[in-house]
Amino acid sequence: MEVAVKRVSHESRQGMKEFVAEVASIGRLRHRNLVPLLGYCRRKGELLLVYDYMPNGSLDKYLYDASSAGTLDWPQRFHIIRGVASGLLYLHDEDWEQVVIHRDVKASNILLDSEMNGRLGDFGLARLYDHGTDAHTTHVVGTMGYLAPELGHTGKATPSTDVFAFDAFLLEITCGRRPIEQNEHDNRIVLVDWVIEQWRKGLIIGAVDTRIPSGFSPDMVSLVLKLALLCSHPLPNGRPTMRQVMQYLDGDMVLPDLSSAYLSFTMLERMYDGDFNQKMLPYESSTSMGAVSDISGGR
Secondary structure, eight states: OOEEEEEEOSSOHHHHHHHHHHHHHHTTOOOTTBOOEEEEEEETTEEEEEEEOOTTOBHHHHHHOTTTTTOOOHHHHHHHHHHHHHHHHHHHOTTSSEEEEOSOOSGGGEEEOTTOOEEEOOOTTOEEEETTSOOBOSSOOSOTTSOOTTHHHHOBOOHHHHHHHHHHHHHHHHHOSOSEEEOTTSOEEEHHHHHHHHHHTTOGGGGSOTTOTTOOOHHHHHHHHHHHHHHTOSSGGGSOOHHHHHHHHTTSSOOOOHHHHOOOHHHHHHHHHHHHHHHOOOOOOOEEEEEGGGSSOOO
16 A cells, blocks of 8 residues: 655654654544554654555645646635544544644645545644643744744643634635745735735635636635634634534534624734744754655555
8 A cells, every 4th residue: 555654853852752742642543634644663763654645745735836836626625624624623522531732733734635635634743631631831832823822821732722723724725825924025924914904895805816716606715714714813712613613614603793703903913922922932843754655664
């Protein structure tokens, strides 16, 4: 069978933590929208994780690589969105004794199988904890643009911090833009702020990726973008749960009016920005992923 092998640095302390985190968190998880872990071993000084091979690679290739960008139509994008939401709901499932917090939800960690189903992968930062307990960390890890503002103050990863990262992913796949970009004047453009501005002007549909082939459903695009803004609420209790996200996506619940559900971002920006940006630590992965042809003995 064709597999993918993730090689983890054996010498780095962070690499060992990632290896243990992936085995502990995903080793016994089975869901159609998660990349399944098939096995793991230590070989010649390397820690190896073996996964199902995802032939269509990572989602970010289809959003940002010039040769592939714009090839995903809207039905494919919505199918991926719903799949990732379903996978996160499974991880956060309130009926389980323990919950898994992914902590690094983003387009580059979403892999596409042969049928273009979105599968959440890379559990190197994940945390497994019992319901009702605090998943406290001593420093903030993750990727700029996906980190919930409360992480800089509390250091606690929760299902709600995954929901915040899911908002950035929703904007990525719908707008075809990264969460944080530099413009031609070298100014930082925060995607969620730009989409909020379009929403306030009544022009939220204008935020959609213009490269989407065969058009799109304005109602569905509007739903996804407004849901993203709801998930990006600066206060954790202002965000929906992943169960509610699925209900919104499936049309089983009506999305609340953002104008009444939202607090002023200008006020909250003053609350969070300075202190949060000082405390936030960038994360650099110590792992690499490759097809089985890169490593011998991959069967």
